[in-house]
Amino acid sequence: MKVVRSDIPVEPARQPAIAMIEVDHVSQVFQTSARQDHLALSDISLTIEDGAFVSILGPSGCGKSTLLYIVGGFVKPTSGVAKVKGNAITGPGPDRGPVFQEFALFPWKSVLGNVMYGPRQQGVRREEAEAQSRRLIEMVGLKGFEHFYPKELSGGMKQRVALARTLAYHPSVLLMDEPFGALDAHTRTRLQNDLLNIWERDRKTVLFVTHSVEEAVFLSDKVVVMTRAPGRIKQIVDIGLPRPRRRAELLLDPRYQKYVVDIERLIDDTGEEELRP
Amino acid sequence: MMSARTLLSRSAPLLACLVLLGIWQAAALILNTDSFPTALQAIRAIPSILGDKESLINILASLRRMAIGFGVAILVSIPLGLMMGRSRNVASFFNPVLMVIYPVPKAALMPIIMLWLGVGDVAKTLVIFLGVSLPVIYHSFQGAKAVEEKMLWSGAAMGLSAAQRLVRIVLPAALPEILTGCRTGLVLALITMITSEMIARQSGAGNILFNALDMGQYDTVFAMIIIIGAMGIGLDAAFERLRGRLVRWSEPRFDIPLSFA
Numbered sequence: 001m002k003v004v005r006s007d008i009p010v011e012p013a014r015q016p017a018i019a020m021i022e023v024d025h026v027s028q029v030f031q032t033s034a035r036q037d038h039l040a041l042s043d044i045s046l047t048i049e050d051g052a053f054v055s056i057l058g059p060s061g062c063g064k065s066t067l068l069y070i071v072g073g074f075v076k077p078t079s080g081v082a083k084v085k086g087n088a089i090t091g092p093g094p095d096r097g098p099v100f101q102e103f104a105l106f107p108w109k110s111v112l113g114n115v116m117y118g119p120r121q122q123g124v125r126r127e128e129a130e131a132q133s134r135r136l137i138e139m140v141g142l143k144g145f146e147h148f149y150p151k152e153l154s155g156g157m158k159q160r161v162a163l164a165r166t167l168a169y170h171p172s173v174l175l176m177d178e179p180f181g182a183l184d185a186h187t188r189t190r191l192q193n194d195l196l197n198i199w200e201r202d203r204k205t206v207l208f209v210t211h212s213v214e215e216a217v218f219l220s221d222k223v224v225v226m227t228r229a230p231g232r233i234k235q236i237v238d239i240g241l242p243r244p245r246r247r248a249e250l251l252l253d254p255r256y257q258k259y260v261v262d263i264e265r266l267i268d269d270t271g272e273e274e275l276r277p
Numbered sequence: 278m279m280s281a282r283t284l285l286s287r288s289a290p291l292l293a294c295l296v297l298l299g300i301w302q303a304a305a306l307i308l309n310t311d312s313f314p315t316a317l318q319a320i321r322a323i324p325s326i327l328g329d330k331e332s333l334i335n336i337l338a339s340l341r342r343m344a345i346g347f348g349v350a351i352l353v354s355i356p357l358g359l360m361m362g363r364s365r366n367v368a369s370f371f372n373p374v375l376m377v378i379y380p381v382p383k384a385a386l387m388p389i390i391m392l393w394l395g396v397g398d399v400a401k402t403l404v405i406f407l408g409v410s411l412p413v414i415y416h417s418f419q420g421a422k423a424v425e426e427k428m429l430w431s432g433a434a435m436g437l438s439a440a441q442r443l444v445r446i447v448l449p450a451a452l453p454e455i456l457t458g459c460r461t462g463l464v465l466a467l468i469t470m471i472t473s474e475m476i477a478r479q480s481g482a483g484n485i486l487f488n489a490l491d492m493g494q495y496d497t498v499f500a501m502i503i504i505i506g507a508m509g510i511g512l513d514a515a516f517e518r519l520r521g522r523l524v525r526w527s528e529p530r531f532d533i534p535l536s537f538a
Contacts, residue, residue, distance in 0.1 A: 072430070072434065073433075074430045074433070091433070092430060092433035092434045093434065093436070094434060094435060094436050096434060097434055098427075098430060098431060098434050100427045100430075100431070102425065102427050104425055104427035104428045104430070104431045105428075106428065106431075106446070106449070106450070107450070107526055107527065108449045108450070108452070108524075108526045108527075109526075117435060118435040121435045121436050121437060122435075122436065149525075149526045150526075151526065151527070165431075166431075166434075169435055171434075
């Protein structure tokens with residue numbers, strides 16, 4: 001097929017591989033209490049395309065969260081550079097919205113107050129911010145809970161609020177740091193399904209940190225498998241499963257099962273067979 | 278059944294006061310000495326104190342000094358404590374100074390302060406200020422230190438500057454802890470107010486009390502103790518009300534409220 005050049009920008013057929021995030025030879029050294037240097041991340045290079053759902057998978061202590069914090073601008077890398085849309089990251093910004101395992105909601109604000117916080121900070125008029133926030137709260141399934149305080153919500157509900165709060169200021173990239181790690185299995189499954197449904201609507205770039213292989217395969221276009229400390233990228237696995245994905249179909253799909261088994265072997269470091277992309 | 282129980286729990290503080298007064302009354306009747314009037318005698322002396330213009334001016338002057346000392350202390354201590362809690366440099370600068378001042382009874386500084394500033398309002402207000410500052414600084418410091426890092430990161434991602442984060446995230450997040458410090462501070466303000474007037478006897482509620490003691494008017498002494506105690510209870514209860522409203526969103530710490538509010 002030939003691409004016909006045109007003055008009119010072609011909407012759906014986006015130019016492939018527009019780099020949303022570039023991580024270029026990033027290393028991170030932490031000083032431990034014993035005044036010894038601990039190499040958390042070693043020479044990480046990674047490119048994440050616009051609209052891609054990318055998971056970082058690895059055992060605990062592999063520095064996967066640190067990598068996300070570096071992209072968020074919360075942690076400065078010891079060496080190397082991270083970029084968003086081609087610009088070097090120097091600090092946090094509303095183009096990169098974090099969702100943390102700890103929820104980190106503002107406990108003195110109601111659900112609505114939390115979700116409105118970002119838009120209000122961005123200078124959106126109150127009525128507009130409120131209307132928009134109410135829609136988001138409904139989208140994450142919390143209609144009727146607008147005036148509840150975080151302490152009155154369950155863990156799953158809190159994480160829904162945290163997601164809505166971050167989506168409210170329209171970040172280009174969602175940075176999700178083990179967002180479902182503190183939830184029970186049932187809630188976790190429901191939130192994964194809902195996250196995929198929400199994501200299908202506008203396909204934001206997502207960087208998703210997890211230690212669950214199933215979660216990573218179910219959600220992602222790409223799974224970045226990391227090694228134990230010092231954190232290095234062991235392999236990047238493209239997940240060629242069709243979208244939109246339905247859990248019930250996927251769990252029975254041998255391709256899904258193969259991805260899970262292969263990645264588990266990769267992590268265990270016992271897998272002998274070659275991983276097929 | 279349930280309503281009877283609620284009624285009982287509502288009236289429990291009042292009941293406790295009555296029991297206390299009853300024990301006092303009985304003890305005074307049994308001991309039967311001049312220096313220990315009965316509860317009824319003391320209560321009977323209250324109207325004459327509150328009806329006397331001179332006494333009233335004295336009590337109001339006390340409250341005014343207390344309000345100013347408390348207010349200024351809060352305005353200085355909360356920002357200082359919050360900044361100490363969020364900046365290692367600020368904390369390591371102020372910590373040694375505070376560590377030295379903390380265990381010193383503020384009333385013990387009164388003679389020196391009187392020497393420099395006289396026995397008037399300034400000296401007494403300064404002692405109250407010192408008494409209130411330390412617990413408020415300490416609790417603000419602890420509260421600010423405990424603020425979840427990720428909460429601040431979330432704010433930073435929304436575009437809040439460091440100064441905005443201090444005012445709009447650290448302050449509200451630390452508010453329950455700050456108000457705990459303020460409550461301690463309020464009681465300390467009352468204590469330092471009376472002790473300062475005890476040392477620099479020129480005016481105030483403490484002055485009435487000790488003048489009466491000198492003159493052997495024991496029912497007035499005990500009446501003043503009741504008045505000062507009631508002021509303390511009233512102020513604390515009012516403060517607890519306010520605190521309850523401000524931090525409704527935070528977890529309740531006790532099932533039984535430790536106040537008269």
